[in-house]
Amino acid sequence: MKVHEIMTTEVVSVAPETPFKDVVERLVRSEVSALPVVDASGKLVGLISEADLISKEAYGTRRHRALAVLADVLSGREHRWVSKAAGSVAADVMSTRLAVCGRNEDVRVVARRMLEAGVKRLPVVEAGVLVGIVSRCDILATLDRPDEEIAAAVRRVLADDLNMPEASHVRFTVKAGVVALSGDVRYGWDESIVVSLIKGIPGVIDVTGQLHHREPEPRSPTELWTFGTR
Numbered sequence: 001m002k003v004h005e006i007m008t009t010e011v012v013s014v015a016p017e018t019p020f021k022d023v024v025e026r027l028v029r030s031e032v033s034a035l036p037v038v039d040a041s042g043k044l045v046g047l048i049s050e051a052d053l054i055s056k057e058a059y060g061t062r063r064h065r066a067l068a069v070l071a072d073v074l075s076g077r078e079h080r081w082v083s084k085a086a087g088s089v090a091a092d093v094m095s096t097r098l099a100v101c102g103r104n105e106d107v108r109v110v111a112r113r114m115l116e117a118g119v120k121r122l123p124v125v126e127a128g129v130l131v132g133i134v135s136r137c138d139i140l141a142t143l144d145r146p147d148e149e150i151a152a153a154v155r156r157v158l159a160d161d162l163n164m165p166e167a168s169h170v171r172f173t174v175k176a177g178v179v180a181l182s183g184d185v186r187y188g189w190d191e192s193i194v195v196s197l198i199k200g201i202p203g204v205i206d207v208t209g210q211l212h213h214r215e216p217e218p219r220s221p222t223e224l225w226t227f228g229t230r
Contacts, residue, residue: 145203
């Protein structure tokens with residue numbers, strides 16, 4: 001499954017010059033946890049999260065915070081939150097070091113990127129221009145699929161002569177998103193192909209069972225030539 005199949009295309013965003021108060025209002029009313037910042041040409045230039053915005057409350061310029069801020073500076077801590085707290089427009093508080101993805105990337109790859117980056121969402125860009133956003137919720141939604149629909153999709157995959165290994169006789173059951181396989185294939189490597197095809201079906205949690213192969217795997221022409229057995 002590709003990102004463009006699950007991403008949100010109607011994305012609420014702000015411009016770099018959007019006032020701080022308007023950014024807060026738009027984020028709260030849109031019921032999202034972050035807003036992309038795009039310039040006049042639609043290019044993604046930053047992202048503003050809830051954490052970026054509450055920095056004003058945590059490290060604002062009120063007098064009773066002065067000693068705490070001074071203590072942070074003297075202790076040598078890097079406090080980007082302090083500078084964000086002084087911001088008045090989106091460009092002042094946005095984060096510019098972003099993890100992004102492309103619309104044609106595999107969802108599994110993007111899910112791993114989210115986990116590695118520790119983020120809840122990724123902007124989707126094409127040539128730097130924002131075209132959508134994909135969230136953890138979007139990815140989780142692909143797993144929320146009835147067993148009957150998964151079974152129908154598995155049948156279609158197994159009946160696809162173009163991608164399925166030849167002479168495969170595969171049976172299956174689906175329970176709670178887990179596909180259990182039985183039957184046989186021609187060669188040992190055909191099992192990996194079948195499992196990979198089924199794991200790529202939206203909603204499949206796991207693939208279990210085992211397929212038996214009927215014939216030993218043939219040596220490639222390169223191996224035959226190398227060992228002089230032709």
